[in-house]
Amino acid sequence: MIVCHCTQISDHEIVAAIKWMRAADPETIITPGKIYHALGKRADCGGCMPLFLDTMRHCASLEVAPPILRAKTDRQKGIPDEGRRKGHRIS
Incomplete structure (x- = not known):
């Protein structure tokens, strides 16, 4: 499945990059930026x-997740969002 249409990254590529990084350094914190770079x-x-x-x-290879992956979203906590639309894009 294509995850990122802009750069044509699939879910298989993400998983392969995570496994590769985990094999190279079991203690590393894996972030989306590191996956893009890999x-x-x-x-x-x-x-x-x-x-x-x-x-x-x-x-399954992620193991130690950084806080951004473990945290619940504000909507799940019941905290109102900042008024952004769901389709908000980072410029």
Whole structure:
């Protein structure tokens, strides 16, 4: 499944990058930026980030997740958002 349409990154590529980084250094903290760098690509619009993070969460090789992946979203906590639309893009 294509996760990032801008850079054509699939879920299989994300999982392979996580496994590769984990094999190279078991103690490393894996972030989306490191995955983009490992794949030789750069984030473009940021619209894929929720799906990108969800794909990372479901990878068994991730093991130690950084706080951004462990934390619940503000909506799940009942805290109102900042008024952004759901389709908000990072420029």
